[in-house]
Amino acid sequence: MRFVDEYRDPHRARLLLERITAVTSRPWTIMEVCGGQTHTLVRSGIDEVLPAPIELVHGPGCPVCVTPAEVIETACRLAGEREVTVCSFGDMLRVPGAGRDLLGVRAAGGDVRVVYSPLDALAVAEQEPHRTVVFFAVGFETTAPATALSLLEARRRGVRNYLVLSAHVRVPPALEAILGAPDTRLQGLLAPGHVCTVQGLDEYRAVVERHRVPVVVTGFEPVDLLEGILACVAQLEEGRAELENRYPRSVRPEGNPAARAVLDAVFEPVSRAWRGLGVLPGGGLGLRADWRDHDAEARYTPAPPAADDGRCRAALVLTGRLRPDACPEFGTGCRPEHPLGAPMVSTEGACAAYWHAGRTRRLAAAP
Amino acid sequence: MNTGEDRSGTGAGAERPELSCPVPLPPGDRIQxxxxxxxxxxxxxxxxxxxxxxxxxxxxxxxxxxxxxxxxxxxxxxxxxxxxxxxxxxxxxxxxxxxxxxxxxxxxxxxxxxxxxxxxxxxxxxxxxxxxxxxxxxxxxxxxxxxxxxxxxxxxxxxxxxxxxxxxxxxxxxxPPGVEVGPERGRPGDAVLCSGPIGVHGVAVMSRRAGIGFDTDLHSDAAPLHDLVAAGLAAGGVHALRDPTRGGLAAACNELAQASGVSIVLREDALDVPGPVAAACEMLGLDPLHVAGEGICVALVAPEDADRVLAAWRAHPSGRRAARIGEVRAGPPAVWLRTGLGVHRPVQVPTGEALPRIC
Structure with a gap:
C-alpha cells in the first residue's frame, strides 16, 4: 500500500531509533496528543524500544473518550424515543453513559444503528422519512467537516427529519488546559497530524508562543512517530521551542480551506465539558443558530450532568497523569468486554491501546 | 362475502360483488x-x-x-x-x-x-x-x-x-485409521503453517454490507479443504489443524495455544495479507488478524516435517500461497506477533462484534 508501507518500514524505523538514542542526553517528557498515535506507538512497541530517558505521555486525543457521560445519556434517551433512530460510529455504542450504553438501549428495543459516515445517517433519514434520524456526532476538527457536509446536504435535499447531536470537540483548548495546569510535566508535544491537515498550523504556533514548548506536527505510522519524536527531542536538547511540521505529506500550513469553510458554515466554537478536563471554553463545536432546525439539542432536552463510574480514572489518564497500566482497575475490573470508561472502549483510547498490546500483568511474560 | 345487505342472486349483473370462493392464488415468486x-x-x-x-x-x-x-x-x-x-x-x-x-x-x-x-x-x-x-x-x-x-x-x-x-x-x-490430529496436540518446536492469504472472506462480505459497501476485486476464498488437508497428512507430522474463520488467525491460533498449552509466535513479515485486505482493514479500523477466511487453514507441524507438508500444500490448487508463519514455543498459552521492530506484541482474540454475521 503506497503511503503506508514505506512508513512502516522496519529498516527506516531502526535507523531513526538509533538517531534518537544518539541525540538523547537526559530525560524528556513528551505527549503524543492523538489517540491514533498512542495506538501506533503501543502496537508497534516503539515506547518499549525508545531510550529510557524519553517518557511518552498519552494525550486526550480520543474524541470518544472525552465525551462526557451526560451526552451519551442524552443519546441513550433519544434512542429510547419511539420515533427516533440514533446513528453513530461503532465505538460510541459501547461507551458507558449514566449507567447504560447505546448497545444496551438497542438490545432493549431502541433503534440504534452503526454508520461509517454521517452521509449514511442522512441516507437513513431520506429512506425513512417518518422517523427522526439523529446522527450522534463525535470527533475532532477532522470529522466535523463531514458532519457539516451532511447538514448542508440535508438542507439542499430538503431532508427535515435529519438532526445532529453534536459532541464535536476542538483540540487547542484542551492543549491550553493541559499545558496551563500548574503541575504539568510536559516538555514537548507531538501535535495531531490529521487535525492539522484540516485546521493548518496557526493554532499550534500560538501554543508554542504561549507555552514555550516544542510542538511537532506528527503522523500516525511508526516511521512518522519516530520522526516526530526525533524532531522534538532534538529541539529540547538544543533548547529550542518551535513549531515543526513533520507530516508535510498531509499537512499544509493553511490547512484544508474547503473543509474549514464547510465546518465554519455550520459550526461555531462553544463551551463544552470534556471528560477529565471539565468545561473548556471554546472546547466544542456547536451548531450555529441558523441550523437549530437540525440541532437535536434544540429539539430535545439534554440529560443532566452525570457522574462517571467512580472507579474509572479516565480524567487522570486523559491528562497524562496516570498511565493506563498503573490504574488499579486496568485488566481486572476494567477490560474491553466490560469497560468502566471510554478509554477502554474506543479504538483511540489509551487504555484500549495498552490492553490490545497486552500490557497486562497476566501477559507480562513475552518470549 | 357479506356486505351487510344481501344482494346476491338478485340478478343485478354489474352490481353483484365478486364471489370470494377461496381458490388459492398460485404461490408466486416468493417464499410464503x-x-x-x-x-x-x-x-x-x-x-x-x-x-x-x-x-x-x-x-x-x-x-x-x-x-x-x-x-x-x-x-x-x-x-x-x-x-x-x-x-x-x-x-x-x-x-x-x-x-x-x-x-x-x-x-x-x-x-x-x-x-x-x-x-x-x-x-x-x-x-x-x-x-x-x-x-x-x-x-x-x-x-x-x-x-x-x-x-x-x-x-x-x-x-x-x-x-x-x-x-x-x-x-x-x-x-482414517492412523490419523491423529487435534487442537491439543501442538508441541513446542512445531512449525506454524498457513495455507493461504488471510482475511479474504471477511473483507469480501464486508464490501457488500449495507452501510459499509466499498469497491474491491476480492472474492470470498470459501473452498473445501479436506483434500489439501489429506495431502498434508500424507506428508506426515501434522499435529493440529484449525481454519481461521470467525475471529480470524488471531482466534484460531489462540484456540490452538490454549488447547495445546503452548505459546505461538507469529512473524509479522511472514503473514500473507493481500493488499485489498490490508486497505479495507485500514479503512474500517480492523486488524487483518481478526478477519475471517473460509478457504485457508493453519497447521502445527513437527519441525522436521514442515518443509514436506509445505511442499505438499503448495502443490495443491488451494495451497499455492502456503507459508511458514511462525513457531510453537513452550510457555503460558498465548499468541505473539514479532513486529518489524523486533518487539513481541500479543495477539488477542477480538472483543465483541467487530464483524457480525460474517458466516
Missing part, C-alpha cells in the same frame, strides 16, 4: 409461510426445488432419516449455523459457505467428509430466485467437495422474524 407448513406447498418446494438440485437417491427417499454405509475409522460429527449477511456476496453465497464451512470443520479433524444434512430457515417473502440460487450453489459446492447431501428440513418464519435465509449444516465424516 405455507412453504413451511408441511402441506402441498412444502411438498412442491421439496419436489421442484430441492430434490432436483441435490439429486441424491437417499434424500429422494424422503425418509425420516438417511441411512448410510460407513467405511472403517472413527466418525467425525459436527454442526454449524450460517447467518451471513448479505446472503449473496462476491465469490459465493450462504449455500456454498454452509457446505464448505461444515466440510472444513470435519477436515480440521483429519476426516474425509461423507454426508451433510441441511436445515433451512426461510423468511416469508424471500425471493424464490434467491432461494434457488442458494440451493443450486449448495449442490455445486457439495459436488465439488465430493460430499453427499442426504437429509434436510425447511421451515418458514414470518416476515421480520428472520433475515432472508439461515442455513444449518450438519456433517459426518470418517477419520
Amino acid at each position: 409461510l405455507g412453504h413451511g407448513g408441511g402441506g402441498r406447498l412444502t411438498a412442491a418446494l421439496i419436489r421442484d426445488h430441492l430434490l432436483p438440485a441435490f439429486g441424491d437417491p437417499e434424500l429422494a427417499r424422503l425418509a425420516d432419516a438417511a441411512t448410510l454405509e460407513v467405511p472403517g475409522g472413527r466418525l467425525a460429527f459436527t454442526t454449524d449455523a450460517f447467518v451471513v449477511q448479505p446472503i449473496v456476496f462476491p465469490g459465493g453465497d450462504i449455500g456454498s459457505l454452509a457446505v464448505y464451512g461444515t466440510v472444513n470443520d470435519l477436515a480440521m479433524m483429519g476426516a474425509r467428509p461423507l454426508a451433510l444434512a441441511v436445515a433451512l430457515i426461510l423468511e416469508e417473502g424471500l425471493e424464490l430466485g434467491t432461494f434457488d440460487r442458494v440451493v443450486a450453489s449448495m449442490a455445486t459446492a457439495a459436488r465439488r467437495a465430493g460430499v453427499r447431501l442426504v437429509a434436510g428440513d425447511t421451515k418458514v418464519v414470518e416476515r421480520g422474524a428472520a433475515d432472508g435465509c439461515y442455513v444449518t449444516t450438519t456433517g459426518i465424516g470418517v477419520v
Whole structure:
C-alpha cells in the first residue's frame, strides 16, 4: 500500500531509533496528543524500544473518550424515543453513559444503528422519512467537516427529519488546559497530524508562543512517530521551542480551506465539558443558530450532568497523569468486554491501546 | 362475502360483488409461510426445488432419516449455523459457505467428509430466485467437495422474524485409521503453517454490507479443504489443524495455544495479507488478524516435517500461497506477533462484534 508501507518500514524505523538514542542526553517528557498515535506507538512497541530517558505521555486525543457521560445519556434517551433512530460510529455504542450504553438501549428495543459516515445517517433519514434520524456526532476538527457536509446536504435535499447531536470537540483548548495546569510535566508535544491537515498550523504556533514548548506536527505510522519524536527531542536538547511540521505529506500550513469553510458554515466554537478536563471554553463545536432546525439539542432536552463510574480514572489518564497500566482497575475490573470508561472502549483510547498490546500483568511474560 | 345487505342472486349483473370462493392464488415468486407448513406447498418446494438440485437417491427417499454405509475409522460429527449477511456476496453465497464451512470443520479433524444434512430457515417473502440460487450453489459446492447431501428440513418464519435465509449444516465424516490430529496436540518446536492469504472472506462480505459497501476485486476464498488437508497428512507430522474463520488467525491460533498449552509466535513479515485486505482493514479500523477466511487453514507441524507438508500444500490448487508463519514455543498459552521492530506484541482474540454475521 503506497503511503503506508514505506512508513512502516522496519529498516527506516531502526535507523531513526538509533538517531534518537544518539541525540538523547537526559530525560524528556513528551505527549503524543492523538489517540491514533498512542495506538501506533503501543502496537508497534516503539515506547518499549525508545531510550529510557524519553517518557511518552498519552494525550486526550480520543474524541470518544472525552465525551462526557451526560451526552451519551442524552443519546441513550433519544434512542429510547419511539420515533427516533440514533446513528453513530461503532465505538460510541459501547461507551458507558449514566449507567447504560447505546448497545444496551438497542438490545432493549431502541433503534440504534452503526454508520461509517454521517452521509449514511442522512441516507437513513431520506429512506425513512417518518422517523427522526439523529446522527450522534463525535470527533475532532477532522470529522466535523463531514458532519457539516451532511447538514448542508440535508438542507439542499430538503431532508427535515435529519438532526445532529453534536459532541464535536476542538483540540487547542484542551492543549491550553493541559499545558496551563500548574503541575504539568510536559516538555514537548507531538501535535495531531490529521487535525492539522484540516485546521493548518496557526493554532499550534500560538501554543508554542504561549507555552514555550516544542510542538511537532506528527503522523500516525511508526516511521512518522519516530520522526516526530526525533524532531522534538532534538529541539529540547538544543533548547529550542518551535513549531515543526513533520507530516508535510498531509499537512499544509493553511490547512484544508474547503473543509474549514464547510465546518465554519455550520459550526461555531462553544463551551463544552470534556471528560477529565471539565468545561473548556471554546472546547466544542456547536451548531450555529441558523441550523437549530437540525440541532437535536434544540429539539430535545439534554440529560443532566452525570457522574462517571467512580472507579474509572479516565480524567487522570486523559491528562497524562496516570498511565493506563498503573490504574488499579486496568485488566481486572476494567477490560474491553466490560469497560468502566471510554478509554477502554474506543479504538483511540489509551487504555484500549495498552490492553490490545497486552500490557497486562497476566501477559507480562513475552518470549 | 357479506356486505351487510344481501344482494346476491338478485340478478343485478354489474352490481353483484365478486364471489370470494377461496381458490388459492398460485404461490408466486416468493417464499410464503405455507412453504413451511408441511402441506402441498412444502411438498412442491421439496419436489421442484430441492430434490432436483441435490439429486441424491437417499434424500429422494424422503425418509425420516438417511441411512448410510460407513467405511472403517472413527466418525467425525459436527454442526454449524450460517447467518451471513448479505446472503449473496462476491465469490459465493450462504449455500456454498454452509457446505464448505461444515466440510472444513470435519477436515480440521483429519476426516474425509461423507454426508451433510441441511436445515433451512426461510423468511416469508424471500425471493424464490434467491432461494434457488442458494440451493443450486449448495449442490455445486457439495459436488465439488465430493460430499453427499442426504437429509434436510425447511421451515418458514414470518416476515421480520428472520433475515432472508439461515442455513444449518450438519456433517459426518470418517477419520482414517492412523490419523491423529487435534487442537491439543501442538508441541513446542512445531512449525506454524498457513495455507493461504488471510482475511479474504471477511473483507469480501464486508464490501457488500449495507452501510459499509466499498469497491474491491476480492472474492470470498470459501473452498473445501479436506483434500489439501489429506495431502498434508500424507506428508506426515501434522499435529493440529484449525481454519481461521470467525475471529480470524488471531482466534484460531489462540484456540490452538490454549488447547495445546503452548505459546505461538507469529512473524509479522511472514503473514500473507493481500493488499485489498490490508486497505479495507485500514479503512474500517480492523486488524487483518481478526478477519475471517473460509478457504485457508493453519497447521502445527513437527519441525522436521514442515518443509514436506509445505511442499505438499503448495502443490495443491488451494495451497499455492502456503507459508511458514511462525513457531510453537513452550510457555503460558498465548499468541505473539514479532513486529518489524523486533518487539513481541500479543495477539488477542477480538472483543465483541467487530464483524457480525460474517458466516
